[in-house]
Each structure stands twice: as C-alpha cells, then as structure tokens.
Amino acid sequence: MRAHRVPDVLISVTALVLIGGSGRGEEAPAPPNFVVVFADDLGYGDLGSFGHPVIRTPNLDQLAAEGQRWTSFYVASSVCTPSRAALLTGRYPVRSGMTSTRRRVLFPDSGGGLPSSEVTIAEALAPAGYVSGAFGKWHLGHLPRFLPTRQGFVTYWGIPYSNDMDFERGPDYRQQTQTDARFQADPVHYRVPILADEREIERPADQHTITRRYTEKALDFIRAHRDRPFFLYLAHSMVHIPLFASRDFVGRSPAGIYGDAVREIDWSVGRIVDLLRELGLHRHTLVVFTSDNGPWREFATHGGSAGPLRGGKGDTFEGGVREPTIFWGPGIVSPRVVREMGSTLDLLPTLCALAGVDPPRDRMLDGHDLGPVLGGEERSPREEMFFYRGEEIYAVRVGPWKAHFVTRSGYGPDAPVAHDPPLLYQLEEDPSERIDVGARHPEVIARIRDRVAAHRRTLVPVPNQLEIPLPR
Amino acid sequence: MRAHRVPDVLISVTALVLIGGSGRGEEAPAPPNFVVVFADDLGYGDLGSFGHPVIRTPNLDQLAAEGQRWTSFYVASSVCTPSRAALLTGRYPVRSGMTSTRRRVLFPDSGGGLPSSEVTIAEALAPAGYVSGAFGKWHLGHLPRFLPTRQGFVTYWGIPYSNDMDFERGPDYRQQTQTDARFQADPVHYRVPILADEREIERPADQHTITRRYTEKALDFIRAHRDRPFFLYLAHSMVHIPLFASRDFVGRSPAGIYGDAVREIDWSVGRIVDLLRELGLHRHTLVVFTSDNGPWREFATHGGSAGPLRGGKGDTFEGGVREPTIFWGPGIVSPRVVREMGSTLDLLPTLCALAGVDPPRDRMLDGHDLGPVLGGEERSPREEMFFYRGEEIYAVRVGPWKAHFVTRSGYGPDAPVAHDPPLLYQLEEDPSERIDVGARHPEVIARIRDRVAAHRRTLVPVPNQLEIPLPR
Numbered sequence: 036m037r038a039h040r041v042p043d044v045l046i047s048v049t050a051l052v053l054i055g056g057s058g059r060g061e062e063a064p065a066p067p068n069f070v071v072v073f074a075d076d077l078g079y080g081d082l083g084s085f086g087h088p089v090i091r092t093p094n095l096d097q098l099a100a101e102g103q104r105w106t107s108f109y110v111a112s113s114v115c116t117p118s119r120a121a122l123l124t125g126r127y128p129v130r131s132g133m134t135s136t137r138r139r140v141l142f143p144d145s146g147g148g149l150p151s152s153e154v155t156i157a158e159a160l161a162p163a164g165y166v167s168g169a170f171g172k173w174h175l176g177h178l179p180r181f182l183p184t185r186q187g188f189v190t191y192w193g194i195p196y197s198n199d200m201d202f203e204r205g206p207d208y209r210q211q212t213q214t215d216a217r218f219q220a221d222p223v224h225y226r227v228p229i230l231a232d233e234r235e236i237e238r239p240a241d242q243h244t245i246t247r248r249y250t251e252k253a254l255d256f257i258r259a260h261r262d263r264p265f266f267l268y269l270a271h272s273m274v275h276i277p278l279f280a281s282r283d284f285v286g287r288s289p290a291g292i293y294g295d296a297v298r299e300i301d302w303s304v305g306r307i308v309d310l311l312r313e314l315g316l317h318r319h320t321l322v323v324f325t326s327d328n329g330p331w332r333e334f335a336t337h338g339g340s341a342g343p344l345r346g347g348k349g350d351t352f353e354g355g356v357r358e359p360t361i362f363w364g365p366g367i368v369s370p371r372v373v374r375e376m377g378s379t380l381d382l383l384p385t386l387c388a389l390a391g392v393d394p395p396r397d398r399m400l401d402g403h404d405l406g407p408v409l410g411g412e413e414r415s416p417r418e419e420m421f422f423y424r425g426e427e428i429y430a431v432r433v434g435p436w437k438a439h440f441v442t443r444s445g446y447g448p449d450a451p452v453a454h455d456p457p458l459l460y461q462l463e464e465d466p467s468e469r470i471d472v473g474a475r476h477p478e479v480i481a482r483i484r485d486r487v488a489a490h491r492r493t494l495v496p497v498p499n500q501l502e503i504p505l506p507r
Numbered sequence: 508m509r510a511h512r513v514p515d516v517l518i519s520v521t522a523l524v525l526i527g528g529s530g531r532g533e534e535a536p537a538p539p540n541f542v543v544v545f546a547d548d549l550g551y552g553d554l555g556s557f558g559h560p561v562i563r564t565p566n567l568d569q570l571a572a573e574g575q576r577w578t579s580f581y582v583a584s585s586v587c588t589p590s591r592a593a594l595l596t597g598r599y600p601v602r603s604g605m606t607s608t609r610r611r612v613l614f615p616d617s618g619g620g621l622p623s624s625e626v627t628i629a630e631a632l633a634p635a636g637y638v639s640g641a642f643g644k645w646h647l648g649h650l651p652r653f654l655p656t657r658q659g660f661v662t663y664w665g666i667p668y669s670n671d672m673d674f675e676r677g678p679d680y681r682q683q684t685q686t687d688a689r690f691q692a693d694p695v696h697y698r699v700p701i702l703a704d705e706r707e708i709e710r711p712a713d714q715h716t717i718t719r720r721y722t723e724k725a726l727d728f729i730r731a732h733r734d735r736p737f738f739l740y741l742a743h744s745m746v747h748i749p750l751f752a753s754r755d756f757v758g759r760s761p762a763g764i765y766g767d768a769v770r771e772i773d774w775s776v777g778r779i780v781d782l783l784r785e786l787g788l789h790r791h792t793l794v795v796f797t798s799d800n801g802p803w804r805e806f807a808t809h810g811g812s813a814g815p816l817r818g819g820k821g822d823t824f825e826g827g828v829r830e831p832t833i834f835w836g837p838g839i840v841s842p843r844v845v846r847e848m849g850s851t852l853d854l855l856p857t858l859c860a861l862a863g864v865d866p867p868r869d870r871m872l873d874g875h876d877l878g879p880v881l882g883g884e885e886r887s888p889r890e891e892m893f894f895y896r897g898e899e900i901y902a903v904r905v906g907p908w909k910a911h912f913v914t915r916s917g918y919g920p921d922a923p924v925a926h927d928p929p930l931l932y933q934l935e936e937d938p939s940e941r942i943d944v945g946a947r948h949p950e951v952i953a954r955i956r957d958r959v960a961a962h963r964r965t966l967v968p969v970p971n972q973l974e975i976p977l978p979r
Contacts, residue, residue, distance in 0.1 A: 080815045086558015088578040088815065088829075089846060089935050100572070106560040289846070289907065289935035336936045342815045343552045343560065357560075374561060374761075435761065463561050463761035464808045 066163050066390040067367060068320040070267045070307060071156075071382065073122065074300055075115070075172060075197075075275040077359065078330030080342020081297055085359040087340065089290045090297050094305030095324060095361060102322075102363030103371055103409065107462075109378045109420050109432075110328055111401075113348055113355030113445065115197060116140035116174050116501065117423070118327040118379070119270070123155040123175070123186070125383030125394065125402035129426055129494060133175070135501035136425025139349075141174060143200050147500030148176015149186060154395040156383050157187030160266050163392045168256040170249045171270035172197065176500070179233050188268070192252045194227045194240055198272045201226035201239075225277060242279040246271060246296070250303040254310050261314050264390065269307075270327075271300050276334050291336050308363075321364040321389065321409075325379060329355040333446050345468040349445020351422040351429040352468055353437075368409045375415035376432070381405045399493050419486055424451075426499075428490075431483050435463040436476075438483045456480055538635050538862040539839060540792040541738045542779060543628075543854065545594065546772055547587070547644060547669075547747040549831065550802030552814020553769055557831040559812065561762045562769050566777030567796060567833060574794075574835030574842055575881065579934075581850045581892050581904075582800055583873075585820055585827030585917065587669060588612035588646050588973065589895070590799040590851070591742070595627040595647070595658070597855030597866065597874035601898055601966060605647070607973035608897025611821070613646060615672050619972030620648015621658060626867040628855050629659030632738050635862045640728040642721045643742035644669065648972070651705050660740070664724045666699045666712055670744045673698035673711075697749060714751040718743060718768070722775040726782050733786050736862065741779075742799075743772050748806050763808050780835075793836040793861065793881075797851060801827040805918050817940040821917025823894040823901040824940055825909075840881045847887035848904070853877045871965050891958055896923075898971075900962075903955050907935040910945075910955045928952055 082092045084099040111121030117128035128134040131153050157167035169183035169191045177195035184191055228238035253269045273296040280295035288294025311317040330339030332347040346352025362368050384402040387394040394400055403416035422430040429441040438457040459473035554564045556571040583593030589600035600606040603625050629639035641655035641663045649667035656663055700710035725741045745768040752767035760766025783789040802811030804819040818824025834840045852874040859866040860876040875888035894902040901913040910929040931945035945952060
C-alpha cells in the first residue's frame with residue numbers, strides 16, 4: 036500500500052477516533068484521494084449509460100457499471116458561475132453572493148468573485164494534509180485575488196471564464212449552428228486566455244487541444260502527488276459552445292462535433308482512471324463525474340440532450356438542474372443505480388467525512404454526507420432541493436414532489452410566469468414534468484411552502500458578487 | 508449438450524451443407540431455440556438500460572449488458588395490429604392488407620385478420636422441426652381461422668385483441684388518468700376474453716394476474732419442448748392501458764402502476780432466462796425483447812416515455828417507431844451496443860438463417876438477416892426503413908437521414924400536414940428530430956425520393972383486412 040505523508044498529529048487524532056470507535060487498535064487508513072470531473076453544459080441524456088442513442092462513452096459507462104450511477108443528482112443552479120460556487124463551498128450560491136437575477140454569471144467585465152471568506156473543498160481538506168489542484172474552467176472570478184491559487188489550490192491551469200466570452204468578430208455562431216449541424220467554430224473569434232496559476236500564458240486559447248491539455252496537466256498533478264492525499268478538480272470547458280475537439284476526435288462521432296467533444300471528455304476520464312490503476316491508487320481514490328448545468332438546447336446540434344427531462348440550461352425544470360452523475364472508487368463505492376436525491380452541494384461534506392476532517396462549522400452549509408449511500412445504504416440524507424434563479428426561489432423538490440412557483444425559459448425573450456398555487460409534479464411517476472397535480476394535493480403544497488419558509492429564515496444578506504464592475 | 512429430435516432428412520441436409528462449406532466432417536449443431544418477448548406500448552425510454560430515471564428493470568438490464576442493446580431498432584408501424592403482422596411475416600403490413608388509414612387496428616367488430624396465405628415465423632421454422640407456441644395478445648384476427656393455431660403455432664393462450672377493447676361501463680379511464688396518477692382500473696369494465704387455443708375460457712379476463720399467467724404458460728411450454736427446437740412468442744398485453752399488475756408488484760415501483768407493470772414484465776423475462784439456465788438451454792437459445800410501438804403518452808402517467816425521442820404511439824416520429832430492443836444468447840450474441848438500424852421486419856429472416864431454413868421465396872420480404880451483426884459484425888444490412896400510417900408512407904429513414912413527407916399527431920383531432928419538400932432530420936446528430944436541415948440537403952431528399960419510388964414499385968394491391976366487418 037502507499038504511504039501518505041500526513042502530519043503526525045492528524046494520524047494520531049484519526050487513530051484515536053478509530054480506536055475509540057471500534058475498540059481495536061488498527062492503524063488509521065490513509066485518507067482517500069478525490070477526483071472531481073465537472074463537465075460544462077452536458078445534458079442528462081448525453082452519456083451512453085444515461086440513454087443517449089448515438090454518443091458512445093465507454094469509459095464513463097464502465098465507471099457507471101462498476102460504481103454508482105445517480106439518476107436524481109442536482110446542481111444548485113442551472114447556469115455556470117453559481118453552480119460552480121455551490122460545488123466548491125457546499126452552500127447555495129445565494130449565501131456567497133455568487134448568483135444574480137440581473138447578471139446570471141461572471142463576465143470578463145466583472146470585478147467580483149468567490150469571496151475569500153468562503154471555504155472551498157480544497158481549503159476544507161487542507162488540514163488533513165491534502166494537496167489540491169484545479170484544471171480547466173474556473174469562472175469564480177478572474178481577478179488574481181479570486182483565482183484558484185487563492186482558494187486552496189496549489190496549482191491551476193485553465194480558462195478563467197466561459198470559452199465563448201471575449202467574442203471578437205466573425206460569423207454569428209448561434210446563427211450558423213441553427214442551419215448547419217457541421218459548423219466548426221473558428222477559434223480566432225474567441226479571445227479567452229489560458230492562465231497558469233495566476234499568469235496569462237496564451238491568448239486566444241487554442242481550444243482545439245484544450246480538453247487534451249487539461250487532461251495532461253491533471254495526469255501530471257496525479258503523478259506529482261501520488262504519495263500524499265490529493266484533491267483534483269478537473270472542470271472541462273467542453274461541451275460549452277463553441278465546441279472543439281482534438282484532431283484524434285474530430286469527425287469520430289456520428290453525432291457531430293458535439294459527440295466528438297463528449298467522446299474526448301470520456302477519453303479524458305479513461306486516461307485518469309488508467310493512471311490511477313497504473314499507480315495503484317484506484318482502490319484508494321473516489322472519482323466523481325457530473326456537469327454544471329443542463330444542455331444549452333438553443334444551440335441546436337451544438338447543444339446536448341436532457342434525455343427524458345423537460346427544459347435545459349438556464350431554467351429550473353429538471354433538464355436544467357439534473358445531471359448525469361457517476362461515483363466510482365472500488366474500495367469506497369458499492370455498485371448500484373441510486374435513484375435517491377444527491378447534489379453537488381453534498382460533495383464538500385462527503386469528501387470531508389471521507390477525509391476525516393470537519394467541514395466548516397461557523398456557517399450554514401447546505402450539503403449532506405453521502406458517504407453512507409456510497410457505502411451501500413439505501414436512503415439518501417438529501418430530502419429537499421431548492422432551485423434558484425438568481426436570488427429567487429423558482430422551484431423546490433421535496434421527496435418525489437416538485438413545486439414550481441415561477442417558471443421561465445432558460446434563454447430567450449419571455450418573461451417569468453408566477454404560479455399560485457404552484458405547479459406540482461410527482462417526479463417519480465412523471466419525471467418529464469408533464470402533469471400538474473397541484474389541484475389534488477394542497478397538503479403537499481402547504482408542506483413545501485413550510486420548507487421554503489424555513490429555508491428562507493436561514494438566509495442572510497450578502498454583497499452580490501456578480502454585479503460588481505471591474506475596478507477602473 | 509441437448510439432442511433435438513429433428514427429422515433425419517433435415518439433419519442430413521444440414522450436415523451436407525456444413526461439410527460442403529467447411530470441408531470438415533463435424534456433426535450439424537442443433538438449431539437454436541427462439542424466444543421473442545413483445546411488450547405492448549412500451550416506450551424507448553422505459554427501461555433502466557435505456558435511461559429511465561425511476562423504473563427499475565434489473566433482469567432486462569442484465570440481458571442488455573450480457574448481450575446486445577440496439578438503439579435504432581424499429582417496428583414497421585406505430586400501432587398494434589400492423590406492427591404485429593410485420594414482426595410475424597417479415598413484410599411491411601401493406602403487403603398483407605394488415606394496415607388501414609381509416610381503421611388503424613382490428614376491433615372486436617372486425618371480420619378480417621392475417622391471411623392464411625401469409626407465412627409466419629412459426630410456419631417458416633416448421634420444416635426445421637420447430638414447435639411454436641404463442642402466448643399473450645394476438646390482435647391479428649379473432650375469428651377462429653385467423654388464430655395462432657391456424658398460423659403455425661401448436662398452442663395459444665391469451666387475449667385476441669387489445670385489453671381495452673370491449674369496454675363496458677364505469678368511469679372514463681382517460682379522464683381519470685389525467686387527474687389522478689394513482690388511478691387503478693377496475694377490470695370489470697373491460698370484457699376482453701382469454702382464449703386457450705381456440706376456446707374462450709374466461710371473460711372478462713382477470714387482467715391483474717395476466718402477466719404472471721402468460722409467463723407461467725410460457726414456462727410450461729419451454730419445459731414441455733425442452734428436447735426439440737422451439738419458437739416461443741410471448742406478446743405481453745401490458746403496458747397497454749388499462750394497466751394491471753399482480754399483487755406482488757402493485758405499489759412496488761415509485762413510478763406508479765405503469766412502473767409496477769413494467770417491473771412485472773421484467774420479472775417475467777427473468778423467470779424465462781432462469782428456466783433456460785436451469786434446463787441448460789441458455790447457450791442454445793436466442794432471446795429477443797422489444798415492443799410493438801411507442802408509448803401512449805395521451806394517458807399521462809399511465810403511458811410510457813419515449814426518452815429523448817420525439818412523438819409516441821400512433822405517429823411516425825422516432826418515439827412512435829423506435830423501440831428498446833435487446834438480443835441475448837450467450838452462444839449466439841456478441842455483447843455490445845448496436846447503434847445501426849434493425850427492425851422487427853428482420854426477425855423472420857434472422858431466425859430462419861439461424862435455424863438453417865429458407866425464408867419464403869415466393870413473395871417480397873422486407874427483412875434482412877441480422878445474424879452477422881449478432882455475431883459481432885459492425886455494419887447492419889438494414890439501410891432504410893419506411894414508416895407508414897395506414898397505406899401511406901409518411902416518413903423514410905435512409906442511413907442517418909429521416910424525411911417526413913406527412914406528419915400527424917398519433918392521436919387527437921389534428922389533420923395530417925403534408926411537407927413538400929419534406930422535413931429532413933439527421934438522426935445521428937439530432938436524434939430528437941428538432942432541426943430541419945432539408946433546405947441544405949436537396950441531394951439527400953432526391954435520393955430518398957428515389958428509394959420511395961423503388962419501394963413503391965414492389966407493392967401490389969391486396970384486400971384490406973382491417974376494413975372487413977364481422978360476418979353476420
């Protein structure tokens with residue numbers, strides 16, 4: 036087995052806890068490594084194991100078969116910036132000021148970012164001797180004081196915001212994708228930079244090779260830190276438009292460039308797992324795969340599929356917020372399909388518990404420790420999920436019931452529509468949100484209103500980070 | 508190994524062919540058994556292995572993992588009677604008179620049925636010594652001269668037409684399902700009979716236990732004919748409304764009675780495979796699972812899900828005609844996901860080839876031998892598929908392209924809409940049929956028109972069986 040270099044005091048504390056708990060004197064097991072792979076704009080229906088009829092994802096499907104495939108796993112926002120803030124902090128983004136109704140995400144002209152007072156997974160794991168690396172899209176503030184290197188990560192390599200920002204000139208991507216499914220974006224039109232730690236090293240980023248390069252950096256990070264517990268956060272910028280794939284992948288999928296880009300992400304996951312096996316770390320590493328929000332369907336064949344779910348990126352229907360999620364780790368994850376609820380909000384508490392460290396105690400957390408479910412327990416501790424648009428609660432799921440107080444299409448000109456009483460769907464019988472049963476279940480609606488009121492009481496006003504302009 | 512009792516002359520002929528072909532003197536292998544399980548109104552998205560987020564189908568998923576999961580497998584009609592005629596004859600139903608634009612299926616007041624001049628799979632396999640049994644829903648004519656026992660099957664047990672026909676009285680099922688997802692049908696309102704061979708033995712059929720009873724009859728058939736090659740055609744009447752499940756299954760699925768009924772079909776498949784293993788027949792039996800048409804979405808939670816596909820039962824979009832299909836047989840089927848086209852039209856030629864008998868040579872067949880694909884070949888021989896509504900061609904798939912010349916919702920009051928030029932979808936990039944690319948691909952449309960013209964030249968007028976009234 037591998038030996039972790041962990042501060043002695045920590046080993047002693049953990050060992051004491053174990054001795055106390057089991058009455059036996061085993062040595063403390065080394066805490067596991069964590070790999071979180073976060074795709075961008077990938078739809079619920081875009082993996083083979085989640086029912087895509089065309090796109091092949093053999094590596095991810097293999098992990099799903101050997102681990103846990105979660106069919107009701109949620110992000111905390113259906114757009115990028117708030118979803119990422121929620122994953123890394125275990126808190127609804129309204130608590131960190133990382134969500135806004137007016138400006139839904141951060142832009143190159145934004146001056147805000149994830150406040151340094153927030154505790155990221157990387158920071159929470161540090162006391163247990165973890166080293167953390169971030170690769171790929173950040174989108175939690177591009178000014179130096181907001182970068183990963185200031186949020187607990189020892190290294191970073193990637194793009195600071197979305198790959199379609201800093202659009203310069205050339206044909207209108209959206210117009211082209213509507214009419215030509217084989218349109219391939221010209222990278223020169225996009226001027227997003229690549230940062231290494233805090234330094235701009237390339238502009239515009241060559242996005243053709245970006246998935247491959249993120250992967251190589253991630254593999255280097257694993258090799259470099261094989262002897263201590265690590266947290267690898269690999270946030271691919273694909274399959275957010277404009278779409279690109281490396282030369283080896285372009286034209287390989289019959290589903291076009293979207294399929295090519297998904298396949299390259301699948302390849303990337305396969306390479307990481309291969310390396311974990313090669314280094315003997317596979318029995319001691321938890322790999323999590325999910326995405327930041329649903330598919331951007333407005334981009335036609337350059338957007339993904341929510342499969343059977345209604346809606347997509349930007350809205351609060353299931354297609355916007357339910358993500359194809361896989362937990363894998365032969366020594367940690369008991370194989371099965373999990374139909375109970377989970378969320379990216381739960382990653383921080385789950386990883387902390389597996390690492391044997393306390394999550395932050397001085398603030399409201401919205402996550403639950405999913406460790407027992409990973410180990411084989413039937414019931415998930417997550418019983419409710421609030422779906423925000425900006426600072427407003429649009430929808431709530433409690434058990435199988437989902438109430439929509441406000442609905443609005445993800446993108447497009449239409450205004451919000453308020454519903455009183457709310458629309459009510461029973462998601463286990465009606466996963467596609469087609470049949471409003473609110474009129475027959477006023478008691479459910481009353482119960483959900485109580486949950487919303489209780490949740491609202493936990494909120495405290497904070498400065499909105501997404502509306503802060505760049506300092507001049 | 509088991510010994511089949513096959514006429515000596517056949518063994519000699521097959522042996523000679525093998526000797527001639529291979530130059531070696533092996534004994535002819537016994538022809539394999541065939542089990543075709545045909546669900547009713549099951550949607551493309553209704554199995555776990557095809558992406559359903561709630562319904563559990565562990566037995567079918569296991570077969571899918573051990574065998575072939577086909578993601579582009581089509582029926583020849585999106586309603587019941589013509590779809591069944593196509594499966595059993597390997598011919599578009601327009602060739603047998605088993606499709607009608609005015610009356611889409613057979614009813615209790617129909618006097619027609621599958622003409623005795625048609626050759627069913629059961630009849631085609633008979634020369635190789637096969638014994639065939641039919642269990643479940645027939646729907647190819649309920650007058651004695653059209654029953655399974657007159658079409659090559661030695662035995663039959665099931666209902667002669669749909670389980671919602673002979674509706675007598677009581678609440679309007681459709682109205683109730685719209686408002687109460689947990690509505691359970693009262694079997695007394697449905698007066699469909701059960702026939703044993705050609706004799707009515709029960710009326711109304713107790714539909715609560717019907718899936719279990721079909722299964723028991725099928726198991727008895729396998730036990731009785733374990734020593735010779737058999738063809739078992741098990742056509743479940745679930746999950747066609749009204750929905751029922753046995754006591755062991757009611758309330759078991761969080762997806763309601765629809766999920767319960769799917770789970771009982773899954774159980775049924777599991778029992779059949781268990782028995783095949785128990786009798787040592789599993790290495791010598793091909794099991795095929797599919798459904799007759801897409802989900803009847805008008806029945807809300809009592810209808811299924813087409814997953815990512817557009818449309819459903821009764822229409823010619825993918826949701827109406829593409830079915831969740833599994834081929835399993837450890838000695839016959841090479842495990843993989845098959846994304847190429849196949850069809851129920853191909854079953855007759857495929858089973859004939861595996862059995863070593865000629866399909867009928869005196870008539871136009873529309874099927875291809877899928878045996879090479881089952882054995883591991885990449886390319887399917889099926890390159891095109893015509894989608895009829897009644898006697899009219901509404902849509903055509905050629906390779907990845909699908910042209911819609913006419914569209915119309917499956918049920919409901921709206922009239923057919925003609926498209927000239929046709930709508931054109933590229934199904935590999937756009938499996939949900941969202942983006943009409945016809946304007947950019949006139950050459951594809953021209954090619955498809957040629958295929959339609961060539962197909963039309965093979966049609967000859969026949970009497971329409973669905974419009975014949977009951978003799979008085």
